[in-house]
Amino acid sequence: MPSDPLVAQHVLEFPGGYTRSTGPVVGRFLTELRERRIVGVRTSEGGVLVPPLEYDPATGEPVTGEYVEVGPAGTVTTWTWVEEPLDTHPVDVPFAWALIALDGADTALVHAVVPEHPKAMRTGMRVRPVWREQPTGHITDIRHFAPEVTKIVSPVRAEYRLRAGGSLAVFLAGVERGVLLGGRCERCAKVYVPYRTFCPECGGPIPDTLELPDTGTITTFAINNLPDPRAPEVPFVSAYILLDGADLPMIALVAGVPAHEVRQGMRVRAVWVPESERTASMANIRWFAPTGEPDVELS
Amino acid sequence: MGNRCAVIGVGQTHYTTRRQDVSIAGLVREAAVRALEDAGLTFKDIDAVVIGKAPDLFEGVMMPEAYLADALGAAGKPVMRVHTAGSVGGSTALVGASLIQGGVHERVLVVAFEKQSESNATWALSTHLPFSASLVVGAGGYFAPHIREYMRRTGAPGHIGTLVAVKDRLNALKNPYAHLKIPGIDQKMVESTPMLWEPIRYLETCPSSDGACAMVLAAESAVTGTPAWVHGTAMRSEPIFRADRDTVSPQAGKDCAADVYRQAGITDPRRQIDVAEVYVPFSWYEPMWLENLGFCAEGEGWKLTESGATALDGDTPWNASGGVLSSNPIGASGLIRFAEAAQQVRGQAREHQVDGARTALGHAYGGGAQFFAMWIVGREKL
DSSP: OTTOTTOOOOOOOOTTOOOOOOHHHHHHHHHHHHTTOEEEEEOTTSOEESSOOSBOTTTOOBOOSOEEEEOSOEEEEEEEEESSOOTTSSOSSOEEEEEEEETTOSSOEEEEEOOSSGGGOOTTOEEEEEEOSSOOSSGGGEEEEEEOOOOOOOOOOOOOOOOOOHHHHHHHHHHHTTOEEEEEOTTTOOEESSOOSBOTTTOOBOOSOEEEOSEEEEEEEEEEOSOOTTSSSSSEEEEEEEETTOSSOEEEEEOSSOGGGOOTTOEEEEEEOOGGGOOSSGGGEEEEEEOOOOOOOOO | OOSOEEEEEEEEOOOBSOOTTSOHHHHHHHHHHHHHHHHTOOGGGOOEEEEEESOGGGTTOSSHHHHHTTTTTOTTSOEEEEOBTBTHHHHHHHHHHHHHHTTSOSEEEEEEEEEGGGOOHHHHHOOOOTTOOOOOOHHHHHHHHHHHHHHHHHTOOTTHHHHHHHHHHHHHTTOTTOSOOOTTOOHHHHHTSOEEEETEEGGGBOOOOEEEEEEEEEEGGGOOSSOEEEEEEEEEEOOSSOTTOOSSSOHHHHHHHHHHHHHHTOSOHHHHOSEEEOOOSBTTHHHHHHHHTTSSOTTOHHHHHHHTTTSTTSSSOBOTTOHHHHOOOHHHHHHHHHHHHHHHHHTOOGGGOOTTOOEEEEEEEETTTTEEEEEEEESSOO
């Protein structure tokens, strides 16, 4: 607290930073880093130390003069998660301090790994270095390691201009004025709604429209417990509704009644949006609601 | 029916939620290579390739057959793609078989796949065209009303679906390729899972799987290894919007069954078919298809299920592999049914082998239960 005279901020920092001689082994490692290569050094026992050390920690013997290019890919052998990076950390986003066994190395290198998502971080993950734009010969020339590419996002988009023509235009013109238009097959007398120009059962022509009432009977239904943007609530009922006079049911939402009180054979009527809100779309019918008439006996 | 045709190789990937280690090409290749190995052949021995796949919008790879030709060793050979919605796997086998039966080719590789982890089937099936007011209910929301109607007509008690959900998952425990492995599954566990689309509970639906299946089909002169002989093939379809359409027991299914039985000389399917692999993505479709396929009289399907007749040790085992309820890479699911039928009569179904199976039915359906594909395979030549 600045107001407390016995509390003061103090910085201990050697001006300009200390200089250090790297010696030949670490110097070679850093020189190679500047060239965006990672090398290890071979020990007299044949192993490869990465990062290289001047003396083999296992035996105390000097290492050989043989440098071996390793990686750049490696495998995470273990890690710890840093949710809130500090100023001195290599990255300013949550990351993992990880031990990375670079391909060809016998020891693991400590470095930061930034996965796509914290949950994606795992031991065994294959990673590769992400290099600083202008390497200077420092371990921070590798900004961090990142997972190998195993997945891409491929946007797919098709844009159409859809014109409601033919029989659909006729049907929608009816819907716009609050009327459901169907048609009767000239050959087999089946009545279809929405209006169509031929019969899918016998192929006969349906030359004229036929106005159908907006009342009908629920033949069967599902109670959906997964949300839908058009449904007023969950659960919602999607039902097959056979409009009076039609031979083919249509699928629609049923509301205005608790889902578990909906029955096969229940009589329903369309609930239309107010006239001022109507367009040439089936969205004009909000849903079907019970009429209160006695149920119809289904065969 | 034309020339004789035999299944001489079957290859499957393990079905699982995510195969993130392979591309689509890598996935189909895996199944194809296993089928070829099973037949003791290589890609060089194949004359033509038939690829089955559900809608392109599922993974967003348009015309995947063109991209997959390399992975299937098809350079310089005829390649064709089949698409008949959920029944596509079955139709793919039948198109391949027809190329043999018609004398066009000696050996045909058929492959089907789906990578559901890289897709969203419900999104792809709910495209919300303008002027309509469609609901997002998915396949479960579409089929649930037909199941409800089946229950009303037959008076089937509500627990029948759970019996199938348990039975098929117990079978899956014996199938190394099956996706869902739920040790200790029982009726109580199924009943405790939430209703998604009443009357369908969570564990009464199929999973979403990644996977591929492949078969090598051969003419009689080109048979290697152990053949399963094709005794009959049939496909039927019907319009989804048609007056008086019976959505519970579609006419196209009955006609398709009648056709394939006639070719195979089957007059009593329950007794003459030793094992059936039938497309049952929702548990209640077992009793429904038992009736549609003539394994019993109308209204009796649920009684057959309840009696245990369709269990692995029953008198007419259905989905010994665990079926679609246990593994569902959609485009491949039909082909898996056909392949598992073949494995049974080849005597190669291992732990889920039905002893002495000589005649088997492979079945697939798709769309709004409007596309059907079936074959009968046998241990002996017809």
